[in-house]
Amino acid sequence: MAKSPGGKACPEKRAAGRDARHWLLKSEPAVFSFDDLLAAPARTTAWEGVRNYQARNFLRDDMRVGDLVLFYHSSAAPPAVVGVAEVVREAYPDPTQFEAASGRDAPGSDCTAPRWLAVDVAALAALPEPVPIVALKARPELAAMAVVQRGQRLSVQPVTAAEFGLVLRMGGLDARKLRIGHKLT
DNA sequence: GCCAACGTTGGC
DNA sequence: GCCAACGTTGGC
Numbered sequence: 001m002a003k004s005p006g007g008k009a010c011p012e013k014r015a016a017g018r019d020a021r022h023w024l025l026k027s028e029p030a031v032f033s034f035d036d037l038l039a040a041p042a043r044t045t046a047w048e049g050v051r052n053y054q055a056r057n058f059l060r061d062d063m064r065v066g067d068l069v070l071f072y073h074s075s076a077a078p079p080a081v082v083g084v085a086e087v088v089r090e091a092y093p094d095p096t097q098f099e100a101a102s103g104r105d106a107p108g109s110d111c112t113a114p115r116w117l118a119v120d121v122a123a124l125a126a127l128p129e130p131v132p133i134v135a136l137k138a139r140p141e142l143a144a145m146a147v148v149q150r151g152q153r154l155s156v157q158p159v160t161a162a163e164f165g166l167v168l169r170m171g172g173l174d175a176r177k178l179r180i181g182h183k184l185t
Numbered sequence: 186g187c188c189a190a191c192g193t194t195g196g197c
Numbered sequence: 198g199c200c201a202a203c204g205t206t207g208g209c
Contacts (some may be wrong), residue, residue: 028195052204075195133196151202153194 016182023063024070024081024147024157025121034071034083037123048094048118049104055156061128062158069121070159070167072147080130080168084178089120118146124178127171142164
């Protein structure tokens with residue numbers, strides 16, 4: 001929140017949709033799991049390879065440092081929310097779009113106008129009890145979550161604070177004990 | 186701009 | 198492995 005010369009707070013671009021400070025990110029554990037994130041240097045990884053415009057727009061327009069992330073394992077047995085992470089770097093050009101070897105290169109993109117973006121996320125804590133999708137679907141309070149919608153494939157999804165808090169409680173984690181900005185050691 | 190074909194996602 | 202749902206592609 002920037003200050004005007006008079007010291008009054010300016011809304012900036014946060015005015016629109018700025019209560020969406022919680023997210024769900026999907027990852028196939030066979031490709032990159034929450035344990036992989038915990039084992040990564042500084043428990044941090046580049047969230048790259050996103051090749052969907054709606055997901056890209058969320059990364060670019062709405063994700064901010066300090067936003068909280070539910071880490072979801074898709075194509076897993078069972079599919080489940082398994083951990084909590086934090087956004088630690090805002091959108092920047094996804095390097096894999098220029099790397100043929102990445103398998104995610106995007107010929108239509110050039111480095112003067114990158115089409116695809118990445119953010120960095122850091123692990124905060126694993127859920128003591130992973131919350132499987134069947135448990136999410138069983139809670140009426142979570143019926144609006146994108147992840148429980150039939151046919152929803154978006155890999156970057158906004159989540160409300162209430163949904164986020166409930167999923168954490170279901171996973172046995174007290175949201176108040178998350179030390180945001182101070183990665184657990 | 187329409188829309189059929191195709192590829193991918195992802196739960197089951 | 199099945200298949201529904203969705204996004205993208207490309208002919209016209």
